[in-house]
Amino acid sequence: MELEANFSTEEACRAYLARLRWPTGFHCPRCGSQKAWRVRGLWECARCGCQSSVTAGTIFQDTRIPLPVWFRAMWWVTTQKNGASALGLQRVLELKKYKAAWMMLHKLRHAMVRPGRDLLTGRVEVDECYVGGLEEGLPGRLNLDKALVVVAAQEDGPGIGRIRLRQIVDASTESLMPFVQDSIAPGSVVHTDGWRGYLPLDSKGYKHDVTIVTRKKKTASELLPRVHRVVSLLKRWLIGTHQGAVSHKYLDYYLDEFTFRFNRRSSKSRGKLFFRLAQQAVAVDPFPYEQIVRPSSEKSKGKAQSVAAT
């Protein structure tokens, strides 16, 4: 009710986004001037006359969907404990087209990856796991070909701190090292099994703690329990919320959403999650349809290589 009361108009939503995008006040993107007039939802620079929109250069750019509907979507996505499916969002927003809901969700997932987010520190478990194919011991079925996902899970006492996930083509050093370097701060302790793909960790500035899986009773999931707990939650989430209908092509987007939710799971305030998502939505670049369906960034490089390799 509070959301509906505060963000029922285009203008109210714009004002909120402007506060998030320009926390210290408006800055003209052309000349840097801080003085501007408001003209029909736009900011017109008092010095150079250039007009800017608060949504230009964000995920809301070129959208035909009214901002109040976007705000309702962000609220729905952040308040659902397990996240939303496109079908659920379409129903809640009463959208005529499924595709519109599907697009909004993918754009919001894109905003869940914070640009320049902090690296994991301290002691971090890292391991790769297969997701997809036939999953034993899980209700329902994951309609996804086997995909290799590498997971980094920060140790927090016996529990799990923050996590990072990425789909990779294989478990080679060339796939694993870039992930570790993008996810974990140098100087941290990286705990892995004895796989040789992790051998260069020492030379990359990490303290490498290796636990070798022997043929004794202990299994990989007991040696690296946090990573395996994360993977099992991920599988349950993909099956539960998305009915297992996740294709290889879009798996990275789902990993982003899962990471966003997991890393903020203890956040008591749903409002804070909404704030965070809105803040990131105006901080990331636009994510047009062509880019969603034909991922061309580093995210898809792995997939492209795997297609080439097979």
Ligand SMILES: [Zn+2]
């Ligand atoms: Zn200007």
